[in-house]
Amino acid sequence: MRFVLFPLLTAVGLLTLIWPAVPARAADGAAAAERPTVADFSLETLDGKRVKLSDYAGKAVLVSFWATWCKPCKQELPFLDAFAKKYAEQGLVVLAINTDGPRTMSAVRRFVKRKKLAIPQLLDKDGSLLQALNPRGVMPFTLYLDRQHRIAETADSFSAGDEVKIEAKIQTLLAEK
Amino acid sequence: MGTRTPAAALLGALGLSLVAPAAFAGPVRMTNSTTAQYRLHTFTDDARRGEEVPYGLLLDRLNLVAAADGFSSAVRVDGMLFVDPPALAEADGEFRDDARVERFTAGYGLELGGGDLKLTVGDFYRQLGRGILLSLRKEDEIGVDIAVRGGQAQWLGETVDVAGFVGRTNPVNLDNVSEKFVADPGDIVAGGEVKVRDVGPMQVGLHTVYLDVQTLPTGRDGWMLGAGGSVEVPDLADIGSLYLEADWQRSSRVIDVLGKLSEDVTDGLAVYGVAELYFDPLGLVVEGILLDCLDAEQDGLHRVRCIGLDGSENSALQSPFVYNQPPTLERIDQEVLNSRDVLGGRARIDYAAFDGDATLYANGMLRLTDRESEGEVTQLHVYGGVDLYYAEGSSRLSASGGWRDERLTGIDTERQLKTMAHGEGDVLHAFDGWSLALSTLNEYRTLFTIDGEKTNLRGSTLVGVEFGHDAGWMRSFADQLALTFELGYDDDDSKAGSRSVYYAGIVDWTLDSRLRVRALAGTQRGGLKCVGGVCRIYPEFAGARLDLITTLDL
Numbered sequence: 001m002r003f004v005l006f007p008l009l010t011a012v013g014l015l016t017l018i019w020p021a022v023p024a025r026a027a028d029g030a031a032a033a034e035r036p037t038v039a040d041f042s043l044e045t046l047d048g049k050r051v052k053l054s055d056y057a058g059k060a061v062l063v064s065f066w067a068t069w070c071k072p073c074k075q076e077l078p079f080l081d082a083f084a085k086k087y088a089e090q091g092l093v094v095l096a097i098n099t100d101g102p103r104t105m106s107a108v109r110r111f112v113k114r115k116k117l118a119i120p121q122l123l124d125k126d127g128s129l130l131q132a133l134n135p136r137g138v139m140p141f142t143l144y145l146d147r148q149h150r151i152a153e154t155a156d157s158f159s160a161g162d163e164v165k166i167e168a169k170i171q172t173l174l175a176e177k
Numbered sequence: 178m179g180t181r182t183p184a185a186a187l188l189g190a191l192g193l194s195l196v197a198p199a200a201f202a203g204p205v206r207m208t209n210s211t212t213a214q215y216r217l218h219t220f221t222d223d224a225r226r227g228e229e230v231p232y233g234l235l236l237d238r239l240n241l242v243a244a245a246d247g248f249s250s251a252v253r254v255d256g257m258l259f260v261d262p263p264a265l266a267e268a269d270g271e272f273r274d275d276a277r278v279e280r281f282t283a284g285y286g287l288e289l290g291g292g293d294l295k296l297t298v299g300d301f302y303r304q305l306g307r308g309i310l311l312s313l314r315k316e317d318e319i320g321v322d323i324a325v326r327g328g329q330a331q332w333l334g335e336t337v338d339v340a341g342f343v344g345r346t347n348p349v350n351l352d353n354v355s356e357k358f359v360a361d362p363g364d365i366v367a368g369g370e371v372k373v374r375d376v377g378p379m380q381v382g383l384h385t386v387y388l389d390v391q392t393l394p395t396g397r398d399g400w401m402l403g404a405g406g407s408v409e410v411p412d413l414a415d416i417g418s419l420y421l422e423a424d425w426q427r428s429s430r431v432i433d434v435l436g437k438l439s440e441d442v443t444d445g446l447a448v449y450g451v452a453e454l455y456f457d458p459l460g461l462v463v464e465g466i467l468l469d470c471l472d473a474e475q476d477g478l479h480r481v482r483c484i485g486l487d488g489s490e491n492s493a494l495q496s497p498f499v500y501n502q503p504p505t506l507e508r509i510d511q512e513v514l515n516s517r518d519v520l521g522g523r524a525r526i527d528y529a530a531f532d533g534d535a536t537l538y539a540n541g542m543l544r545l546t547d548r549e550s551e552g553e554v555t556q557l558h559v560y561g562g563v564d565l566y567y568a569e570g571s572s573r574l575s576a577s578g579g580w581r582d583e584r585l586t587g588i589d590t591e592r593q594l595k596t597m598a599h600g601e602g603d604v605l606h607a608f609d610g611w612s613l614a615l616s617t618l619n620e621y622r623t624l625f626t627i628d629g630e631k632t633n634l635r636g637s638t639l640v641g642v643e644f645g646h647d648a649g650w651m652r653s654f655a656d657q658l659a660l661t662f663e664l665g666y667d668d669d670d671s672k673a674g675s676r677s678v679y680y681a682g683i684v685d686w687t688l689d690s691r692l693r694v695r696a697l698a699g700t701q702r703g704g705l706k707c708v709g710g711v712c713r714i715y716p717e718f719a720g721a722r723l724d725l726i727t728t729l730d731l
Contacts, residue, residue: 036204036730039244040286042293042333048380048411050333052293069509071603075566075573101316102308102504106451106464109418113455114533126302127315131280132251135208135240136726137315151206154690154728159657160571160607161645 035150043122060173061145062094065134068107073140076158081117090174094119099130144173205243209727212236216720218263233260253280257351270357270493292334300324305384306422309447310403312502323348336374343367352493362489365389382407392489401428401486417454428486444471445483458529465522482517506542520545534566553587571607593625614641635667657687665702695724
């Protein structure tokens with residue numbers, strides 16, 4: 001069996017090296033049409049409302065997964081909150097998807113309150129949306145969705161200075177028609 | 178699984194990745210993680226304790242996700258291949274080559290009756306309330322990811338949600354922590370949930386679950402029927418919030434008493450509540466939980482689970498699957514004594530300054546387990562700390578420390594079991610184009626046994642530098658680069674032949690959003706690690722590891 005499996009797994013590994021060598025698609029209209037679409041989702045918010053992705057039709061949406069045990073996430077969220085305010089009139093929406101489980105759930109509201117975050121806090125209590133959009137389950141993880149809610153880009157970490165990159169990506173996203 | 182089946186499954190998945198774009202009439206997102214390891218296995222059984230044997234491992238996880246016109250679909254294929262794996266004793270589980278479609282989900286959503294109807298077939302996750310009766314969540318970073326394989330229907334309205342589901346429990350078969358094979362238990366789970374919002378300021382929920390365990394570790398079967406309700410006030414007069422949940426369950430196990438089979442029926446009750454109050458700049462959180470056996474005739478040590486039910490045996494861990502996850506009141510990285518029979522409460526007060534950029538906090542918890550039995554343990558834990566964000570949020574600092582005391586306070590018995598002092602620190606300081614990271618956690622434990630006291634110092638410290646792509650010299654070859662040195666220590670000498678000091682170097686290199694490479698070489702301390710609120714004991718690591726993570730749109 002190893003003689004069959006090993007080459008197969010190695011091939012998959014090599015694919016991971018070869019594919020990125022292909023030039024990234026330009027963010028023009030044709031390339032945008034090739035982007036994968038995100039299926040509409042519906043989650044409850046921290047304040048007891050129900051929010052759907054399709055509620056934000058025609059808007060560019062940042063979907064950011066976070067948890068209270070993730071320190072980079074907690075550092076990133078205030079920046080995302082500030083960008084949501086700054087670019088709201090240009091059609092930007094940021095949805096924070098909290099993935100805390102029962103053990104840490106009681107810390108979510110406290111953090112949101114303390115940091116005075118205004119972006120909608122959607123609760124992915126069992127990780128269903130995490131599985132659909134972020135199957136590796138890494139955090140922080142942000143999807144940049146264009147106005148048709150197709151995935152334009154993703155980012156799976158946050159380090160000091162990344163807020164500059166995030167804002168540049170937002171500006172590029174909003175510049176698309 | 179036959180010898181050809183893994184290869185066939187992997188071939189099928191690769192084929193699927195090629196035809197999927199056409200099948201879905203739209204682009205498919207592919208995320209692939211390939212991990213190659215050369216590592217040492219350290220035997221822990223008496224015969225070979227401390228002996229180290231090298232082996233190789235190749236692990237691949239392929240995820241395909243697509244959506245179009247209300248349909249959504251996802252497939253995950255896992256493959257694991259060992260090179261010269263050590264032969265383990267039967268009780269230690271099994272390193273096994275395997276490849277399989279680990280998760281597949283097909284969903285369809287449509288608007289119906291003023292809400293959204295969502296139908297799901299395949300693998301899905303499900304939690305009821307705060308997870309006291311049922312919590313099957315995505316937790317694959319720590320290898321205990323369990324889904325339900327079956328069907329689910331949800332109707333999600335503006336003010337009412339209704340859901341029903343049925344299926345068999347489906348754990349990830351390749352445990353990425355122990356790297357051992359996990360057989361499917363096939364336990365049956367069915368349940369439903371109704372939630373009504375806007376009942377005045379409240380949300381009211383009702384839920385029920387039935388669990389049928391195929392094979393309990395005793396070799397007998399069992400079942401559990403549970404029901405519960407919750408009330409939540411998200412906004413309590415603009416000064417806080419409130420959540421209350423109560424659950425009841427009846428469970429049955431067939432047990433062997435002196436050669437005779439008999440049914441042991443247990444009723445359990447759970448009550449959980451958390452209240453948050455804010456009077457700026459002060460905040461207060463009060464949380465309490467009761468997990469109780471209603472049956473007064475429990476055995477002396479209350480070894481029966483009163484809430485939740487042990488599932489079939491996990492073949493990798495040699496312990497039962499756990500399908501519920503009640504709140505514990507504990508710190509996230511704290512070993513939890515048990516969640517069978519619990520009475521406890523905790524309070525946390527914090528003080529916020531500098532517009533929320535600085536928070537000082539203190540936390541106290543008192544928790545009793547296996548109450549009113551010979552095995553009752555009283556746990557007291559106090560800790561406090563500070564979280565600080567500075568330099569306009571680009572840098573952060575947190576520090577915390579505390580004290581824990583555990584005492585056996587059972588019937589006619591009182592003696593100290595354990596004390597623990599702990600300290601943690603985390604700093605990320607940003608400079609121009611790069612940042613310095615320091616993270617440390619340390620525990621000093623004293624265990625009290627009938628043979629005397631035994632102390633143990635253990636912990637890990639990581640020091641690293643992170644470069645962003647605005648560091649001019651790396652613009653051409655990386656989006657982000659992090660170099661980390663990890664030092665671990667554990668002077669517990671009860672494991673003969675084990676290390677007491679550990680060193681590892683870690684490189685994390687993000688070329689762009691499509692490729693990330695992570696490499697690790699050296700030794701890492703084993704022990705309890707917590708991710709996402711769930712903790713497991715990790716084995717020690719010695720060797721080298723390379724992870725390639727690719728995300729592509731096909």
